[in-house]
Amino acid sequence: MxxxxxxxxxxxxxxxxxxxxxxxxxxxxxxxxxxxxxxxxxQPVLDVSGLDSPVVIDSLRLLRSGRDFFVHVRSRNGAEGLAVTNSRATYLYPILNQLVIPHFLGKDARHLEEHLFGVYRYRSNYKLQGLALWCPVAWVEFAILDMLGRMVGRSLGQxxxxxxxxxxxxxxxxxxxxxxxxxxxxxxxxxxxxxxxxxxxxxxxxxxxxxxxxxxxxxxxxxxxxxxxxxxxxxxxxxxxxxxxxxxxxxxxxxxxxxxxxxxxxxxxxxxxxxxxxxxxxxxxxxxxxxxxxxxxxxxxxxxxxxxxxxxxxxxxxxxxxxxxxxxxxxxxxxxxxxxxxxxxxxxxxxxxxxxxxxxxxxxxxxxxxxxxxxxxxxxxxxxxxxxxxVPSGPGVGIRQIEELIRDAKPVP
Incomplete structure (x- = not known):
C-alpha cells in the first residue's frame, strides 16, 4: 500500500x-x-518576570575583533549583553548603525517585542524588508536578550x-x-x-x-x-x-x-x-x-x-x-x-x-x-x-566573559 x-x-x-x-x-x-x-x-513571547524596574538601553555598538563581529548593549544601570553576528555584518553594518540601532536607544528593553515592530516602522524600514533589514534587527535582539538573561540569571530559552x-x-x-x-x-x-x-x-x-x-x-x-x-x-x-x-x-x-x-x-x-x-x-x-x-x-x-x-x-x-x-x-x-x-x-x-x-x-x-x-x-x-x-546552561546566551571577547575589539562606525 x-x-x-x-x-x-x-x-x-x-x-x-x-x-x-x-x-x-x-x-x-x-x-x-x-x-x-x-x-x-x-501571544506574548518574552518572559520579563523579575525585571521590576525599567532597563533603559544606553548604548548599542557594533564591534569587530579579527573576523568576529559583535553587537554590544549596555543599559543605563550598567547591565550588558553581547551578540555574535553572522558574516553579513561586513556589508550590512550601515543599515545596523543608521537604521536599526537608533530606534532602540533610550527605550526600555523589557518591551523588546514592541520595539521589534517599532523598528520595522522607524524611518520607513519596512521598505527594505528581507535579509538586509532583519539580520541587523536579529543581532540587536540577541544582544538585548543576552543582557536581560544575565540580569535575571536565565538562559535565552528560559x-x-x-x-x-x-x-x-x-x-x-x-x-x-x-x-x-x-x-x-x-x-x-x-x-x-x-x-x-x-x-x-x-x-x-x-x-x-x-x-x-x-x-x-x-x-x-x-x-x-x-x-x-x-x-x-x-x-x-x-x-x-x-x-x-x-x-x-x-x-x-x-x-x-x-x-x-x-x-x-x-x-x-x-x-x-x-x-x-x-x-x-x-x-x-x-x-x-x-x-x-x-x-x-x-x-x-x-x-x-x-x-x-x-x-x-x-x-x-x-x-x-x-x-x-x-x-x-x-x-x-x-x-x-x-x-x-x-x-x-x-x-x-x-x-x-x-x-x-x-x-x-x-x-x-x-x-x-x-x-x-x-x-x-x-x-x-x-x-x-x-x-x-x-544547550548552554549559563545566563543569556551563556558566554562566560564578555570583557575577554571584546577587549581588543574596535568599533565599526
Missing part, C-alpha cells in the same frame, strides 16, 4: 508531534484557520518559555556542490566521523539553477550512492536551494523517497509558494522551506495551506528568536515542526537555545561545524555527545 504523506511524516517525527498537533487550530474554513494562526502568533530539552540532536551539513558524487560521499563520511552525527545533509541541483545540475548527472548518482556508502543508520537530508520547477522537483523527490531520506528542502524557488505546495502535495517525503522568508503573513499562508511540511525560519534572516517563536507557534497549531535554518559560524548556538524551548523541532537540527572555535567561550564548555549538542 502506498505510504501517504501524513503517514510518512508520522514515521519520521514520532507520535508526540501528532498528539500536539491534535490540540491545534480546528479544521474549518480557510478564514477560521488563518485567524487561529494569527491569534497563536500574537526567557522565551519552558525549556523542554537540554540536548539537541543534529545533522551535519555539507555546503558543497563542486564535488563529484564520490568526493561528496567521502566528505560526508568525514563529517560523520568528525562530529558523531547520526544524520547528514547534502546539496542537490545547481542552486537557483532552473533545473540545471551542478555537474551533469550529479544529483541522480549522489542520492543512491549516499545511502549505500553511509548505510541505513545515517539519516539523509537533501537541500535543492531553489533549483527546480515542480516536475523536476518531484522526480528528485522520488529518488529521495527511494532512499528513505528525512526531508527535501527548498525544492522550488523560495518565493514560489504555490509551486512548492504542488511538490509537497505530490510527494510522500516531507518538504521543508522558509529560510529566505521574512514575512509572518506569508509564513501564515504557507502553514495554513500546508505549503510545506516542515517550517524553517532562519534565526538571523527572519529577525531573531522572538519572531521565529511566533512562526513555531503557528506551525505547532497545525501539527507541523519548526526546524530552523541557521547561518554558519556562531549561529548554531542560537539554534540550540531556540530548540531548547520549542516543543516540536523535528528529528534533527542543522549544524555546520564550529564547536571547536567557540567551545571555551562557555562555562561549562560547549559539548557534543552521541550526535547531540548540549
Amino acid at each position: 502506498p505510504i501517504s504523506r501524513r503517514r510518512w511524516f508520522r514515521w519520521i517525527a514520532g507520535p508526540g508531534v501528532w498528539a500536539a498537533g491534535a490540540r491545534g487550530v480546528e479544521a474549518g474554513s480557510e478564514e477560521a484557520t488563518m485567524e487561529g494562526l494569527k491569534e497563536a502568533a500574537q 526567557l522565551l518559555g519552558t525549556v523542554v530539552r537540554r540536548w539537541v540532536p543534529f545533522y551535519v551539513a555539507s555546503g558543497r556542490r563542486e564535488t563529484t558524487p564520490e568526493e561528496e560521499v567521502e566528505y560526508l563520511q568525514q563529517l560523520v566521523h568528525q562530529t558523531g552525527a547520526h544524520a547528514v545533509k547534502f546539496r542537490v541541483g545547481g542552486r537557483m539553477s532552473r533545473n540545471a545540475d551542478a555537474l551533469p548527472g550529479r544529483t541522480e548518482r549522489l542520492i543512491p550512492l549516499a545511502r549505500r556508502a553511509l548505510g541505513p543508520r545515517i539519516d539523509l537530508h537533501a537541500d535543492a536551494n531553489s533549483s527546480y520547477d515542480p516536475p523536476q522537483a518531484i522526480r528528485v523527490g522520488r529518488l529521495l523517497e527511494e532512499v528513505e531520506a528525512i526531508y527535501f528542502e527548498e525544492p522550488c524557488p523560495f518565493d514560489h509558494l504555490e509551486e512548492t505546495k504542488r511538490v509537497a502535495d505530490a510527494l510522500r517525503i516531507p518538504v521543508a522551506g522558509g529560510e529566505q522568508e521574512y514575512s509572518q503573513w506569508r509564513f501564515r499562508w504557507t502553514i495554513a495551506n500546508r505549503g510545506v511540511d516542515i517550517v524553517q525560519p532562519d534565526l538571523h534572516y527572519y529577525g531573531g528568536l522572538i519572531r521565529s517563536t511566533r512562526v513555531a507557534r503557528m506551525a505547532a497549531a497545525m501539527g507541523m515542526p519548526t526546524t530552523v535554518h541557521i547561518s554558519g559560524g556562531f549561529g548554531f548556538v542560537y539554534m540550540i537555545h531556540f530548540a531548547s524551548v520549542t516543543p516540536d523541532i523535528g528529528p534533527y537540527q542543522e549544524y555546520k561545524l564550529g564547536l571547536e572555535r567557540y567551545r571555551d567561550w562557555f562555562d561549562p564548555p560547549l559539548e557534543i555527545r552521541e550526535g547531540a549538542l548540549r
Whole structure:
C-alpha cells in the first residue's frame, strides 16, 4: 500500500508531534484557520518576570575583533549583553548603525517585542524588508536578550518559555556542490566521523539553477550512492536551494523517497509558494522551506495551506528568536515542526537555545561545524555527545566573559 504523506511524516517525527498537533487550530474554513494562526502568533513571547524596574538601553555598538563581529548593549544601570553576528555584518553594518540601532536607544528593553515592530516602522524600514533589514534587527535582539538573561540569571530559552530539552540532536551539513558524487560521499563520511552525527545533509541541483545540475548527472548518482556508502543508520537530508520547477522537483523527490531520506528542502524557488505546495502535495517525503522568508503573513499562508511540511525560519534572516517563536507557534497549531535554518559560524548556538524551548523541532537540527572555535567561550564548555549538542546552561546566551571577547575589539562606525 502506498505510504501517504501524513503517514510518512508520522514515521519520521514520532507520535508526540501528532498528539500536539491534535490540540491545534480546528479544521474549518480557510478564514477560521488563518485567524487561529494569527491569534497563536500574537501571544506574548518574552518572559520579563523579575525585571521590576525599567532597563533603559544606553548604548548599542557594533564591534569587530579579527573576523568576529559583535553587537554590544549596555543599559543605563550598567547591565550588558553581547551578540555574535553572522558574516553579513561586513556589508550590512550601515543599515545596523543608521537604521536599526537608533530606534532602540533610550527605550526600555523589557518591551523588546514592541520595539521589534517599532523598528520595522522607524524611518520607513519596512521598505527594505528581507535579509538586509532583519539580520541587523536579529543581532540587536540577541544582544538585548543576552543582557536581560544575565540580569535575571536565565538562559535565552528560559526567557522565551519552558525549556523542554537540554540536548539537541543534529545533522551535519555539507555546503558543497563542486564535488563529484564520490568526493561528496567521502566528505560526508568525514563529517560523520568528525562530529558523531547520526544524520547528514547534502546539496542537490545547481542552486537557483532552473533545473540545471551542478555537474551533469550529479544529483541522480549522489542520492543512491549516499545511502549505500553511509548505510541505513545515517539519516539523509537533501537541500535543492531553489533549483527546480515542480516536475523536476518531484522526480528528485522520488529518488529521495527511494532512499528513505528525512526531508527535501527548498525544492522550488523560495518565493514560489504555490509551486512548492504542488511538490509537497505530490510527494510522500516531507518538504521543508522558509529560510529566505521574512514575512509572518506569508509564513501564515504557507502553514495554513500546508505549503510545506516542515517550517524553517532562519534565526538571523527572519529577525531573531522572538519572531521565529511566533512562526513555531503557528506551525505547532497545525501539527507541523519548526526546524530552523541557521547561518554558519556562531549561529548554531542560537539554534540550540531556540530548540531548547520549542516543543516540536523535528528529528534533527542543522549544524555546520564550529564547536571547536567557540567551545571555551562557555562555562561549562560547549559539548557534543552521541550526535547531540548540549544547550548552554549559563545566563543569556551563556558566554562566560564578555570583557575577554571584546577587549581588543574596535568599533565599526
